[in-house]
Amino acid sequence: MKKVVWGVLSTAKIGVKQVIPAMQISPWCDMRAIASRSLPAARAAAGALGMAQAYGSYEELIADPEIEAIYNPLPNHLHIPLTLQAARAGKHVLCEKPFSLTAAEAGQLREVAGRVHIMEAFMVRFHPQWQRVRELVRAGRIGTPRAVQVFFSYFNDDPGNIRNQADIGGGALYDIGCYAIVAGRFLFEADPARVVALVDRDPALGTDRTTSALADFGGGRQLGFTVSTQAQRYQRLNIVGTSGRIEVLIPFNAPQGEATTILVDSTGALDGSGVERETLPKCDQYTLQGEAFSRAVRGEISLPYGLDDAVMNMRIIDALLRSEHSGRWEAP
Missing domain, CATH: 3.30.360.10 (Dihydrodipicolinate Reductase; domain 2)
Structure with missing residues (x-):
């Protein structure tokens, strides 16, 4: 089994303090890179977490050909724009809740839903x-x-x-x-x-x-x-x-x-x-969530919850x- 290579959009507290450390202990997840609009902030987070790569923009991380899956813990109004951008680049996306500001906004992802896995991050x-x-x-x-x-x-x-x-x-x-x-x-x-x-x-x-x-x-x-x-x-x-x-x-x-x-x-x-x-x-429910998503990316299981589930919420x-x-x- 080859670990799924992950990138993280932003140095948000939930990612740095809870989700990334939890996923790092999983044999399914290679937490490879983190991005921030501030390169020093990204480097500081990467150093503290032992991550290999830091980027000074979200676009650079999304463009990295080694990144297979993206974890998106950005502020709520940026969930759909950056998830859509990542999915268009062929990246699978685990996006924090709430998925969007409206169901209509979430529906924009139907454009890419058939090509990559997209799941709302309800770890519970x-x-x-x-x-x-x-x-x-x-x-x-x-x-x-x-x-x-x-x-x-x-x-x-x-x-x-x-x-x-x-x-x-x-x-x-x-x-x-x-x-x-x-x-x-x-x-x-x-x-x-x-x-x-x-x-x-x-x-x-x-x-x-x-x-x-x-x-x-x-x-x-x-x-x-x-x-x-x-x-x-x-x-x-x-x-x-x-x-x-x-x-x-x-x-x-x-x-x-x-x-x-x-x-x-x-x-x-x-x-x-x-x-x-x-x-x-x-x-650790964040570990279990990351493992389930990674296993779906590898085709080991079906994606537990997809776009339709997020849109309904x-x-x-x-x-x-x-x-x-x-x-x-x-x-x-």
């Missing part, structure tokens, strides 16, 4: 705790699933932070609401027929600082979530069925290289006395933003 879907929860749901451990409930929040009101810049895709729904949507789609194994949103926007920043939503998946299945960029740091995922429930304690920012725990309750005891704790093995976000203004249910 590769974590054993998510895989185990879906396995339990499929096996009927909680009966018929009725509701997925998500709360996800952190506090950041810095106007200089890209997460708080409305014109380039800042705000709670884009940044973390996308995870809640993926949770519903992953666990119900379906897409919602309609959604409705309640949004509170920061009067100075213009971003949605708190967004709550309901999504109707049909057959009595409902996703409800609240996400906030200006609340106490917290995250939890619950899926409740007719005869049980499962709770994921750290569903999204699972500690890298550590074991995780899910709670399973089939008793309904309100004091929690019936909860069973199940520990999942140590892993954006269609749901589009519908929620329409609902903010219409005050009604909207169809994705």
Whole structure:
């Protein structure tokens, strides 16, 4: 097996601190090059990470004939333009979430989707705790699933932070609401027929600082979530069925290289006395994601999630933003 040769667009913190080190430990990934609009910044990052090549522009990295796959952790408004540029050059692209600012923008990639692999980087879907929860749901451990409930929040009101810049895709729904949507789609194994949103926007920043939503998946299945960029740091995922429930304690920012725990309750005891704790093995979800994408590039497996999946997530976000203004249910 020959490792897939990777290049990284930008020295974004998520790449330098989390994703690149995680992928470097995989036997499937050769993290070869990193690019920045500042060559000194690229060289500093490459040196710190032990990467062989640094580029002072994204275009130079994309033009490197040795690079097979690109990891794109650029700011949200640059996801599609640079992914499209890389794909046109024949590079496979793993692009950070949210995939785009609109579904229509994401649809531009249909031009190249048949020639290269393109996947939105929802690493959570590769974590054993998510895989185990879906396995339990499929096996009927909680009966018929009725509701997925998500709360996800952190506090950041810095106007200089890209997460708080409305014109380039800042705000709670884009940044973390996308995870809640993926949770519903992953666990119900379906897409919602309609959604409705309640949004509170920061009067100075213009971003949605708190967004709550309901999504109707049909057959009595409902996703409800609240996400906030200006609340106490917290995250939890619950899926409740007719005869049980499962709770994921750290569903999204699972500690890298550590074991995780899910709670399973089939008793309904309100004091929690019936909860069973199940520990999942140590892993790094970014490593697993990089391996899955690399294996798809090598033809070892089918691409787990493709362009259609990413576009659907954006269609749901589009519908929620329409609902903010219409005050009604909207169809994705």
